[in-house]
Amino acid sequence: MRPLWLCRTCAHPWPCGRAKLDLLAEYQGSRVSLCLYLATLLCDAIDDLLKLNPSVTGSTADLFDRFLGWLRASRPSAPTDHDDCVEAKEAGQ
Numbered sequence: 239m240r241p242l243w244l245c246r247t248c249a250h251p252w253p254c255g256r257a258k259l260d261l262l263a264e265y266q267g268s269r270v271s272l273c274l275y276l277a278t279l280l281c282d283a284i285d286d287l288l289k290l291n292p293s294v295t296g297s298t299a300d301l302f303d304r305f306l307g308w309l310r311a312s313r314p315s316a317p318t319d320h321d322d323c324v325e326a327k328e329a330g331q
Contacts, residue, residue: 241286251304258308273306280305 239246245254253261253276265272284301 240282241290243283243287253305253308269309273309276305276309 239252243252244250245252245257247256248254261272261276265275280301283305284298287301
C-alpha cells in the first residue's frame with residue numbers, strides 16, 4: 239500500500255513474507271527481472287517514505303535490505319545465469 243509501503247493484507251512492511259513467496263513464484267526462472275522490478279520499487283519507496291517521514295524511514299541501506307537483500311537468502315543452491323544482480327551487489331558494483 240503506497241505511499242506507506244505496507245502489505246494490504248497483513249499491514250507488515252512490504253515486501254512481507256507472503257509477498258516474497260508470491261514474487262519468487264511469479265518470477266521463477268527470471269531472477270534478473272525480479273531484481274529489476276524490486277530495484278524500481280525500491281527507488282519509488284525511497285522517494286515516498288523519505289517524503290512522508292525521513293526520521294522514521296531509516297537509511298537507504300535498510301530499505302535496500304528490505305527490498306533486495308532477502309533475495310540472497312532465497313538464492314537457489316546451484317547458481318544460474320539469472321543471479322547476476324545479486325552477484326553484482328555482492329561484488330560491490
